[in-house]
Amino acid sequence: MMKYMSKLISGILIAVFSMGVVAQTKLPPGWQSTLVKVTSDGKLVYYPDKQGNTIPDFSRVGYHHGDISIPHYPITKIVYPIENGDNRQHIQNAIDEISRMEPDKTGHRGTILLKRGVYHIYGSIRITVSGIILMGEGENINETRLLAKGTERFTLIQVNGSGRIEEIPGTRTKITDTFVPVGTHSFHVSSSSNYKVGDRIIVYRPGTQNWIHDIKMDQIVERKGTRQWTAQEYNLSFEREIVKIEGNCIYIDNPIVMQMDEKYGGGEIFKYTFAGRISEVGIANMCLESEFEHYEDNHHAWIGVQFDKVENCWARNLTCRYFGYAAVSCERYAKNVTVANCRCLETKSIITGGLRYSFNNWGQQNLFMNCQSTEGRHDYVTGARVCGPNVFYNCTAFQTYADIGPHHRWAVGTLYDNIITDGEINVQDRGQMGSGHGWAGVTQVLWNCRAKRAAVQNPWTSGNNYNIGMKGQKYPGHFTNRPEGIWEGQNELNVFPRSLYIAQLMARHKNMDLLILMK
Structure with missing residues (x-):
């Protein structure tokens, strides 16, 4: 350690x-x-x-919550490119061979080295067990280069576990505090007798109809396809671990990132399992490319690397070129993933809604750092009902066609730290955009960012959004009669500390x- x-x-x-x-x-x-x-x-x-x-x-x-560095292991198996043919099965066979090995005490099974060269790939490479590292000899196009071929949308490298979060029966307990503020690491429950230090719990914040009404998401001005929000869609489950118990006071590892208010149903906790979730998988040091026919081609490889049903995994030192959707996408059940020193360059797809989400996050406790994007739309973005904390740190986006920020339907607890873009960073009520995006998020913190302009609004209730030390223009947002977020230090030259995350x-x-x- x-x-x-x-x-x-x-x-x-x-x-x-x-x-x-x-x-x-x-x-x-x-x-x-x-x-x-x-x-x-x-x-x-x-x-x-x-x-x-x-x-x-x-x-x-x-x-691992930033407590340990991404590890380095010796090479277990070496793979060389097949010059004329499909390399997918060639690489998959190596992964399957390592998958049958027993993990060591750190959870590592083996590291596969893809030697320098071009690997033509038809279809997805899949990693479905823990402890496998897939790495190349560099992310330059003349080093280890995986070229996705074909005219179907697919993910080049899928890292996916199985199963789902399962509540342990008989463990659900009511939070008794009438109000739990953002930022706290503790709260009181009706009884702590079922719990011990080290337990993994869900901090559950229910959606209620009076809350939906008070944030006016049952009153979205309609256009064709607009859906009003419903309470049952907004039951939020935050994954946490108990670090201390004092009487009926529970202390958790990660903070509360959305207020829990008795008038909106308060909160509960319960223990859970996730048997099929995998861990200790890394993808590193490669150039990933997609073939394409023209600039707005929508029928080719879609995502470079996708994580779901995983924890404590990583992608780093990847150059991803010409994909239609994203370089790296962390899905709903991706947790504690680090995406570092990755690039999403020259995206190829129609420039319209639902496309070009360069670094996309739906999961929890994920970190995107030192990343770059060109020709994206939503370059550093979260989806609907994303439960934080999550961080985008020290990232750039240029030639962007839309905005950075929470995209729709109440993402919770995201830090955008030292993000530089020639476009916009927005946290706002998106109203009837899309199918009724509404309030994009709460506890969204912009820290020392640089943008062409930004709109940061507060929802009608349940928390704040912040823009601290941004260099760029302030504008009201798509809807100008919304509460203003908390702004400080606009265009200050020497924001201190420069990085909140660090x-x-x-x-x-x-x-x-x-x-x-x-x-």
């Missing part, structure tokens, strides 16, 4: 210095938000609003002094 921590802290230091977080003599003293500050003695302090809500701690995302991660690992950011 200490070895992993040492690597992690070293990586953070490199990131901090390379981003220029260390103060420069020509810059004025750092500007700080009133909501979260680094104090003179180097502590990260949060300032609650009148209800007790704070900006939450987003640091426990990605592979500052929170460093503060959590107490052997790292936040004052290093100020020197």
Whole structure:
């Protein structure tokens, strides 16, 4: 563990210095938000609003919550490209062979190295068991290059477990607090007798009709195809782990990212299992490409890498070119996935709704960092009813055709940290857009981003959205009569700390002094 921590802290230091977080003599003293500050003695302090809500701690995302580095293992099997033929089965056979091996104590079965060369692939490569790493010798087109061929939409590399979340009968317990604010790590329950430290639980926030009515999502101005929201669609399940119990007070690893209010049904917890979920799968160091016939071709490979029903997995150092939808997509049951140093370049599909979501997230506690996108629409985006926390950190998007941000139907708890785009970043009521997108999200935090312009609105009830230190134009949004979100430090030159995610991660690992950011 200490070895992993040492690597992690070293990586953070490199990131901090390379981003220029260390103060420069020509810059004025750092500007700080009133909501979260680094104090003179180097502590990260949060300032609650009148209800007790704070900006939450987003640091426990990605592979093993950011507590250990992505591991390196020796090569188990080497695969060479077949020059004239389909390499899919060739690679799949190697994966299947490793899948039959017993995992070691870390959960690792084996690492497959795809040697430099071009691999023609017809159809999807599938990884369905834990502990397999598929890696190449580099992400340049002249290194390890997988070329997806054919005229059907498919995912080039699928990493999918099986099963679903199953509630353990008899464990559901009512949260007794009349109000649980955003940012807290604890709450009281009617009885903690069924629980112990280490239990995995669902923090359940029910959808209720009076809540739907109060956020006016049963009153969406209709056009053809518009669906009003219904309560049963908005039962939200946040995956958490118990870290401490004091009497009937439960402490959890990741914070509450949406208010739980007694008048809207409060909340409950229950234990769960997910037997088919897989882990410790990595995809790295490759160039993934799709064949295409023309710029708006909709019939070719669609996604580079897709994760679902997984936890503690990663994709890194991938260059994805010409796909129709996404470079990497984390689906509903993808949890604690790190997507790092990946590129989604020159997307090929019609420029319209539902297409070109370069880095797409529907899961929980996922981290997208140091990624790049060109010619996308929604480059860093979440879907409907996404339960955070999730983080997009230090990413860029250029030649973009739409906006970055929560796309529709109430994504909860996302940090957009140091995102740079030549387009827009929006958090707003999307109303009748699509089939009735409505409120895109709550507890959406933009920190030190740069955009052409941004709209950040607050929903009518149940929380806030934030834009802290953005460089760019402020505009009202698609609907101009909505409550304004919380804005601070627009166009400030020296936002401090430059990265909220890095500052929170460093503060959590107490052997790292936040004052290093100020020197």
